[in-house]
Amino acid sequence: MYSSANVSERQVQPPSLAISTVIFALRPDAGSGRLEIWLPLVRRVRQPHLGKWALPGGPLGGRESLHDAAARNLRETTNLDPTYLEQLYAFGGLDRSATQRLVSIVYWALVRPDQADLAQESENVRWFRAAEAVGLAFDHDEIVAYALERLRGKIEYGSVAYHFLGERFTLAQLRGVYEAVLGRHLDPANFRRQLRSAKDISATDEVLQGGRNRPPRLYRYTGPDAGTPPREAPQASGSAEWPAPDAPP
Amino acid sequence: MYSSANVSERQVQPPSLAISTVIFALRPDAGSGRLEIWLPLVRRVRQPHLGKWALPGGPLGGRESLHDAAARNLRETTNLDPTYLEQLYAFGGLDRSATQRLVSIVYWALVRPDQADLAQESENVRWFRAAEAVGLAFDHDEIVAYALERLRGKIEYGSVAYHFLGERFTLAQLRGVYEAVLGRHLDPANFRRQLRSAKDISATDEVLQGGRNRPPRLYRYTGPDAGTPPREAPQASGSAEWPAPDAPP
């Protein structure tokens, strides 16, 4: 599995370049109804790590940008378009793959739950709870952990949470997203107060009927890239509203 | 990993993979004495963008990790080791280079001023003020702007500022670093109060003599990676090898 031929090949051949994607969606737990983080994985159908689960990915095409490659990758796996797509990190350690020198540029994406339900599952594509996505191929355990860390970091000041939801949502739904990602309970009253001062979220004149309690008001996200496709690269996040974009540790 | 890939369709021409580095150092302005951000650039000695200034960079060697490649790159340019080195972003747009498809994984680094003074300058390597680093080759203008944005974002909550300074420093020096990076004046009293609550900075029992005012106390950074080389990103690092040809960008 680790022949000397492979080692000598590495000195000559340039490193292979691949794109992988960590795709997050939220699904309510059947019992408690609380939201949980899920992600799709694909089963390896060749060596190395044959049979193990891995992040969806593939080589970078010659006529597509990194962002487009990640989007295509995501479409081929879940058959759906993401509401958020951003570069995570470029992994290029020497020991990532035993058979070849591989550099993976990893993206992370958010999809809505209703879309995640429609996503195709098959023998080799299955959704897992993020907490149960361990024992993956290559270094994908660490990549998933790092993507979760980025997600948690970005939800606190960015506009990431809205991309888990549809166009209109209640504050309780939005709070459920925060609680699922941050993993802790949030006070409903304080949460409401904070989001009233956030100016890229506005209340509609509609309420959500059909519940068995007082009908909650529906809100809408009016900030940048509301319903538009996610933007490419690192243009200045401009507004000094909140701290700053984050980065690998 | 390439379960859903249509391989034959994509093997037209694999994109080239390069490593570039944005190297920051602070130098006092001759007149005012205020610190300013500088970075070294290299002149292009071949097409495209012949004669223009560009970020130091080169192809990724087959036996070095991304981090090691950036460190080697930096050593070859400034002849010095950085006190901080972190991945910035992977740039892979289709129109980055007119002659070839090029994917650049860019790192950013900090070096100390005394080291920056020792750095080698030559006909094709010169230091520029960050504000004057415009009109660069390829998309390096945007890369520098993004690196500056990252630097500003990281200095507010991270331990980045200390890497611009030596082991012992006064609070005024540290405040000068913050003012240079953030581009605004900071109140000395409030700055002192904030850094007393930051627990990875501790006062020594020494003061800095020789100034023409009251001698300020010297402090020391005691947080993670204090004097050690910067650690690799979210994964384990491998060992590096030395030689590698130099080629832009």
Place this chain on the structure above:
DNA sequence: CATTGTTAGGGTCATGATGACTGTAACTCA
């Protein structure tokens, strides 16, 4: 129809971080 349970949505209070500002100590230089 009244009661009960549950959530929506409004408020209070103490605390801690922050920015603006004042005052005193310690040193050099003219």
Place this chain on the structure above:
DNA sequence: TGAGTTACAGTCATCATGACCCTAACAATG
């Protein structure tokens, strides 16, 4: 000896935050 400058400590108002309480509005149950 005094002027000028910086180090360093402290005060005050403001604001964001967490913890907590209260009322409104619905559905389900009796």
